[in-house]
Amino acid sequence: MVTIATFDDLAKAKHLKSRLAEAGVKADVHNERLQSMATGSDRHANAKVLVEEEDFQKANQLMLEWEPTDPQIGAAIRCPQCKSARIEYPQLTRKFMFPWLASIMFATKLFPKEFYCHDCHFTWGKDGEARPQPAAWETFS
Numbered sequence: 440m441v442t443i444a445t446f447d448d449l450a451k452a453k454h455l456k457s458r459l460a461e462a463g464v465k466a467d468v469h470n471e472r473l474q475s476m477a478t479g480s481d482r483h484a485n486a487k488v489l490v491e492e493e494d495f496q497k498a499n500q501l502m503l504e505w506e507p508t509d510p511q512i513g514a515a516i517r518c519p520q521c522k523s524a525r526i527e528y529p530q531l532t533r534k535f536m537f538p539w540l541a542s543i544m545f546a547t548k549l550f551p552k553e554f555y556c557h558d559c560h561f562t563w564g565k566d567g568e569a570r571p572q573p574a575a576w577e578t579f580s
Contacts, residue, residue, distance in 0.1 A: 440467060440489035443498045444515040444524050451511045452486035455502070458512065462501055464494045483565065484516055484528035484554065499524070518556035518563075525557040 459466040506513040
């Protein structure tokens with residue numbers, strides 16, 4: 440399954456899941472509460488809605504149709520540059536070699552917690568401001 444939307448609020452993710460189910464698209468909600476506790480991150484982008492890969496285009500089109508009239512679906516976090524739903528927060532949780540080390544860096548404020556887009560590699564803060572591109576060593580999987 441692939442992520443179609445990311446929310447700060449679990450209830451909004453569940454709302455999208457039910458709307459997608461009504462439209463015939465199988466969806467699931469993944470709550471990353473434990474991951475956010477492990478990385479010391481605040482409760483941002485911890486509720487993800489996933490769909491089957493073959494349903495991604497249909498689900499994305501439905502979301503685009505629903506966003507203007509449904510504020511809960513419109514609350515999905517998207518990349519400000521390319522509008523992709525494939526984002527992470529904090530930016531190192533899955534690509535960093537040692538998650539425990541990332542946890543320490545975030546807890547000590549050595550690295551700021553930022554959003555990261557997998558599609559265009561854009562990095563931005565909670566304020567929506569663009570951040571400099573990560574150093575080459577941070578981009579290794």
